[in-house]
Amino acid sequence: xxxxxxxxxxxxxxxxxxxxxxxxxxxxxxxxxxxxxxxxxxxxxxxxxxxxxxxxxxxxxxxxxxxxxxxxxxxxxxxxxxxxxxxxxxxxxxxxxxxxxxxxxxxxxxxxxxxxxxxxxxxxxxxxxxxxxxxxxxxxxxxxxxxxxxxxxxxxxxxxxxxxxxxxxxxxxxxxxxxxxxxxxxxxxxxxxxxxxxxxxxxxxxxxxxxxxxxxxxxxxxxxxxxxxxxxxxxxxxxxxxxxxxxxxxxxxxxxxxxxx
Numbered sequence: 001x002x003x004x005x006x007x008x009x010x011x012x013x014x015x016x017x018x019x020x021x022x023x024x025x026x027x028x029x030x031x032x033x034x035x036x037x038x039x040x041x042x043x044x045x046x047x048x049x050x051x052x053x054x055x056x057x058x059x060x061x062x063x064x065x066x067x068x069x070x071x072x073x074x075x076x077x078x079x080x081x082x083x084x085x086x087x088x089x090x091x092x093x094x095x096x097x098x099x100x101x102x103x104x105x106x107x108x109x110x111x112x113x114x115x116x117x118x119x120x121x122x123x124x125x126x127x128x129x130x131x132x133x134x135x136x137x138x139x140x141x142x143x144x145x146x147x148x149x150x151x152x153x154x155x156x157x158x159x160x161x162x163x164x165x166x167x168x169x170x171x172x173x174x175x176x177x178x179x180x181x182x183x184x185x186x187x188x189x190x191x192x193x194x195x196x197x198x199x200x201x202x203x204x205x206x207x208x209x210x211x212x213x214x215x216x217x218x219x220x221x222x223x224x225x226x227x228x229x230x231x232x233x234x235x236x237x238x239x240x241x242x243x244x245x246x247x248x249x250x251x252x253x254x255x256x257x258x259x260x261x
Contacts, residue, residue: 003043003057003081004250005073006109007064009132010155011226014043015247016052022244024050036072040080060085061254063108063246086254088112093260094253097144110137110148112249117222118143119252120242124215126207127245128200128238130225132156136203141215149203154196154227161188175234196227197234204237 001023006013008030015025026046047054060077062085064070070087077085086092088111090103096115100106113127118139125139133156136149152160154173162170171188179194181187204221211219223231223238224245232238242248 001052001056001058002251002254003060003077004247004254005060005062005064005085006112006246006250007062007066007069007073008109009065012069013247014046015244015250016047016050016057017247017251020251022247024052025244025247030066030069032066032068034069034072036076036079039072039076043076043080054081057081057083059083059254059258061088061250062086063088063112063250065107065109086257088250088253092253092257095143095256099144099146106145107135109246110135111145112246112253113137113224114139114145114249115252116245116249117242120248121220121222121240124211124217124219126204126211126219126221128204128221128223128225128228129245130154130223130227130231134196134200134225136207138207138211138219146214149207151199151203154192157196158188158192161192197231200231201235201237 002017004015010030011027012030013027016023044054060081060083062073074085077083088108090098090106098106113129114137117125117127123139123141123143127137129135132153134151134153138146138148140146158173162168168188171185175193176186176189179190181190208218221238222240222242224242228241232241
């Protein structure tokens with residue numbers, strides 16, 4: 001079985017694949033102070049709780065945007081599993097062209113999304129990932145990574161508003177009854193959530209114009225990340241949600257790398 005690890009700025013997600021099937025997955029906070037032993041012990045507990053025998057993990061892939069946690073989980077994989085993990089990045093033979101000025105600057109999670117998304121939906125494709133940042137990644141008809149957009153994430157926007165404005169409280173993120181707020185909390189909820197929906201629709205419209213000029217047709221739009229299902233229910237521009245897209249990208253990349261070793 002393959003253990004896929006997706007290390008984000010806010011959360012770290014683990015997934016165990018039995019072949020192509022995602023057998024189990026877990027989400028924890030991305031604690032930069034976590035040691036390799038804490039990470040290993042925690043994983044042992046997760047695996048046992050899901051009925052996955054520790055020795056059945058035969059390969060590990062890591063997608064990370066947090067360098068110090070990359071090192072911690074790299075060392076954990078070697079110490080607890082005896083496996084040198086595949087660390088996802090542009091340095092690997094990914095089977096795609098990366099049309100970024102500096103390919104190494106593209107986050108591993110975005111590469112995983114692009115590869116898994118294209119494998120499932122073909123191209124052109126726009127992938128929206130609602131995480132600490134909201135990212136838009138564009139994949140061409142031939143699977144090339146064409147570039148994208150990085151914007152503040154929904155929770156990031158809410159937290160920053162609370163932190164920077166003395167009288168604005170920390171709020172729960174759910175849609176108010178009306179766009180027109182009648183108190184501070186509902187006004188903030190409206191601004192953050194309806195603002196995010198409108199920003200999404202506006203950005204997709206702009207990207208579709210660019211994609212159509214480049215590719216001769218519009219892109220399919222899919223979403224992933226914590227708010228993807230919620231946002232999809234409020235708009236018509238998203239065709240599908242794929243909550244485990246990064247994990248599936250890790251699986252696909254590890255399979256390709258090992259086959260060419």
